[in-house]
Amino acid sequence: MSQNTPDDIRLDGRVAIVTGSGRSLGRAYAEALAAAGAAVVVNDVDPTTAAETVTAITDAGGRAVAVVAPVGPASTADALVDAALTNFGRLDILVANAGVLRDRVLWKMGDDDFDAVVDTHLRGTFTCGRAAAIAMRAQAEGGRIILIGSPAGQYGSFGQTNYAAVKAGLVAMARTWSLELGRAGITANAVIPTALSPMTATIPAYTAVYEDFVAGRPIPTEFRRDHALGSPEDVAPLIVWLASELSADVTGQAIGIGGDRITLYSHPSSLRTVDSDGGWSAAGIDAAWRSELAALAQPSGPPSRD
Numbered sequence: 001m002s003q004n005t006p007d008d009i010r011l012d013g014r015v016a017i018v019t020g021s022g023r024s025l026g027r028a029y030a031e032a033l034a035a036a037g038a039a040v041v042v043n044d045v046d047p048t049t050a051a052e053t054v055t056a057i058t059d060a061g062g063r064a065v066a067v068v069a070p071v072g073p074a075s076t077a078d079a080l081v082d083a084a085l086t087n088f089g090r091l092d093i094l095v096a097n098a099g100v101l102r103d104r105v106l107w108k109m110g111d112d113d114f115d116a117v118v119d120t121h122l123r124g125t126f127t128c129g130r131a132a133a134i135a136m137r138a139q140a141e142g143g144r145i146i147l148i149g150s151p152a153g154q155y156g157s158f159g160q161t162n163y164a165a166v167k168a169g170l171v172a173m174a175r176t177w178s179l180e181l182g183r184a185g186i187t188a189n190a191v192i193p194t195a196l197s198p199m200t201a202t203i204p205a206y207t208a209v210y211e212d213f214v215a216g217r218p219i220p221t222e223f224r225r226d227h228a229l230g231s232p233e234d235v236a237p238l239i240v241w242l243a244s245e246l247s248a249d250v251t252g253q254a255i256g257i258g259g260d261r262i263t264l265y266s267h268p269s270s271l272r273t274v275d276s277d278g279g280w281s282a283a284g285i286d287a288a289w290r291s292e293l294a295a296l297a298q299p300s301g302p303p304s305r306d
Contacts, residue, residue, distance in 0.1 A: 020098030022049030194258030
């Protein structure tokens with residue numbers, strides 16, 4: 001798949017909120033939406049990086065304003081929507097991207113580590129999604145809600161109880177909102193990005209690749225293809241497409257993108273059902289597991305690349 005240019009799809013006259021858009025993936029999303037013609041409300045907890053994203057957009061001829069606040073509280077969500085309506089007169093697109101990491105194995109993870117990730121990713125997406133849905137429904141012209149997931153939420157990830165749980169929850173949110181908001185013409189989808197970022201730099205297998213990438217060296221084809229690992233800018237075209245009219249019939253999906261690869265993830269489905277007249281005994285369950293179900297059991301973790 002070749003990367004789209006900003007002129008492939010136009011979003012002129014539309015207004016987007018992108019949370020966590022001061023750097024890395026979020027900034028790439030904000031800049032791509034602006035390059036396609038959308039006005040953007042930039043959000044970050046760091047005023048310097050938020051201002052840098054706004055400046056990059058406006059210097060390129062786009063329109064953007066910043067709201068510096070942590071995602072999570074309803075007050076931040078309301079401020080983001082108010083900034084869109086006050087500065088640009090409408091709201092069409094929400095990209096819920098803001099997130100934090102607090103990695104620990106289960107027996108070492110503190111309550112604060114767990115709560116910080118849940119509050120930012122899960123609660124923050126909920127409050128922003130709710131505020132955006134209220135505004136879009138009142139506007140009565142449809143809309144696009146794009147939630148940012150992770151492979152950790154699809155497969156599990158060692159040392160990331162909190163992060164994997166919230167990212168799985170975001171996909172469930174998108175599927176639920178696709179049902180609730182469809183009549184209003186509002187789509188809800190989850191994007192599962194795989195890109196070199198400060199987060200992926202913490203994975204030992206990718207540390208050297210990330211350092212080379214930051215130094216300006218090209219990402220090896222092996223990583224772009226086999227690992228679906230590219231730059232933040234490789235992910236941005238999917239955000240632009242999902243924000244556009246061309247994807248009006250796409251909702252409730254989890255779509256992965258990274259490097260040279262795009263992936264459509266399945267919804268959970270039943271692998272096999274087994275019935276027993278009158279119910280089950282523990283011994284009967286053991287027999288059914290060994291004879292009917294064990295061969296279908298799925299391992300945790302991402303698919304092997306061997």
